[in-house]
Amino acid sequence: MHTSTTSTAALQPWTAEELVLATQGYWHNNQMPQGAIKRILTDSRHAEAGDAFLALKGERFDAHDFIAQVAEKGCQIAIVSQPVDVDICQLVVSDTRLALGALGAYRRQQNPQLKVIALTGSSGKTTTKEMLGSILSRIAPTLITRGNLNNDLGVPMMLLELRPEHQYAVMELGASHQGEIDYTSNLVQPHVAGILNIGTAHLGEFGGREGICRAKSEIYRHLAKNGTAIVPSADDFSEQIKTAVHHQKVLSFGQGGDIFASNIDLKPQETVFSLHTPQGLRTVTLPFAGEHNVDNALAAVAFALALEISLDDIVTGLEQAQGAKGRLNFIPHKHHLFIDDTYNANPTSMRAAAEVLAQQEGIRVMVIGDIGELGASAAIEHYKLGRDLVSVKGINFVVAVGEFAPATQEGARSTQYGKKMQAFLTQEQALPLLMNLVETHQTQSMSFLFKGSRFTHMEKLMAQLMEKL
Structure with missing residues (x-):
């Protein structure tokens, strides 16, 4: 299962100079840490020697209040938006939330070998992500968004887990307000970006599905010049989504699209269908129930084909995929x-x-x-x-x-x-x-x-x- 566990693999260490370079901050009183910094984290409960604790501010909390606590645990570095009266190396930045984004973006740029998929949608994100994880991680080490780390804090936290051996990253981007996907897609710099569907989730924040469509369409803004846009062909908002795409390469999935299904046989706990793609036709036995999961599989196929994964590898990955916990x-x-x-x-x-x-x-x-x-x-x-x-x-x-x-x-x-x-x-x-x-x-x-x-x-x-x- 890709979702629930925290990564146990050793992360790429940071130097004090890299932290300054990424955040444009400065070391308070020129007090600068020596040696490698093993990880950046935002949860004070897990801070220990060798970590840099990044103090976020929320509406109801301010993690600057926990800096004395992390110092007691042996953590010698804090990233702060104002210096605190604690004997700890403090990197002062203008906004710790934006600094977290800048650190994630820096780590992304340090891994130019990486091929990144960014996906969003009102439903099916987690299942499509698991299907893609199953396809890609058979081929090479793949970073996959865990749980719901898909917002302006979660996305950079995932990027901080990138390591040089990763060849692929599947990044789920969530939208809870206008501009959020523009921000996170800029951090992840995708080679393939797409929307699964426009539903009615988060209706409250956007005042209707048109607003949701506009927010999710921001995912195409930072797609690589020679990248591929993935669009749903059978969604109520397919036409509006297409107007947001300004790329040469587009792959559509669903009825009437480049990648579609026929002869769908819905069984109680699996689904068999004929998969039609520009690369040929295959029969797929999907270990997921429900016609909606055929749509999720078609989307996963489109994303994987855009990364030039072979159709045989895609089908094998789909047939071996497992659902996320709590998903059917x-x-x-x-x-x-x-x-x-x-x-x-x-x-x-x-x-x-x-x-x-x-x-x-x-x-x-x-x-x-x-x-x-x-x-x-x-x-x-x-x-x-x-x-x-x-x-x-x-x-x-x-x-x-x-x-x-x-x-x-x-x-x-x-x-x-x-x-x-x-x-x-x-x-x-x-x-x-x-x-x-x-x-x-x-x-x-x-x-x-x-x-x-x-x-x-x-x-x-x-x-x-x-x-x-």
Whole structure:
């Protein structure tokens, strides 16, 4: 699995001169560290001798307050935006957040051998990234964005992990505000850059999908002159995305694109399809369920082909790919099936997950938490979701949990299938109903799918139910 673990490999060390060169800072009182600096880090809990601690300032915290603590642990270097009264070498910079970006960009420039993919999208980023990781890391050492380190702090932190042996980097770029992807794509300097789709995630921050499209299209701004732009051909916003691309080389994926699928055979836990590419035709057995994962695979193929990876290597990598934790993981338990899709959620991925559940055996129960970051349209989006989920053929029950569960239930009741939906404000309230469902269907196997935005921690409810069975 590429996502969860922190890197244990030795990082490329820094010199005091390089830190100045990268950040344009100066050493306070000319007090300069001697010897190699093993790593730059922002978490004071892990600081030790040989590290440089970079003190970030947030709205509710200021890590300059922790510099005395890291000095006590033996850390001799701090990167600060104003000097503090602690006996430690201090590199003073104008803004530590921007300094982190500059350090990441410097490390990127020190590795000219690297071929970089940058990708963004409203859904499918993590799965596409894992598929690309599976394709590329078979060929050469590859750096892959871990977890959700995809923002203006996470991207440079990932770049700090670059080592001379890395030949490829797959960088996920997230957008939570206009200008963020412009900033991070400038740091990563991609050879291949692309958008997977324009959905409804983060609607609140952008005031609509047009705003999301504009924000994500910033990914093409820093693409290498001879680089390749990857665009979705079957997205509602395909035309708008294409207008943001000013590059010679463009590869499109999806229906009507350069790379597309036919003869799609959706099985409960895998998908078989014919892969059409400019390099030829192959049959792919993808170890992922759901038609949305065919789209993710097509995107991964487009990115890999743009790096001139052979079609045979691409297919082998796809067929050996593993899902990220909490992304449609199938867990047999007793004589039931649990599908853990709790990593995150948006309206598009919720509907895609329902289609996967509908393919499974026995009594099918979808348990959903709230979707975050929908702003003023949250209630109406949950209403539409309730209406659509109960209408999916093959789903027997939908259990909604959270603040917006009543809105979801209202949507369900606007259809003839309203009785399929139960709504609860908390997980504690929902658990007895789920146990009751199991008891009333004692003789039958059941398939449960759990999903919600990260903050809802739907995996806790899933674990509690599994324990009680």
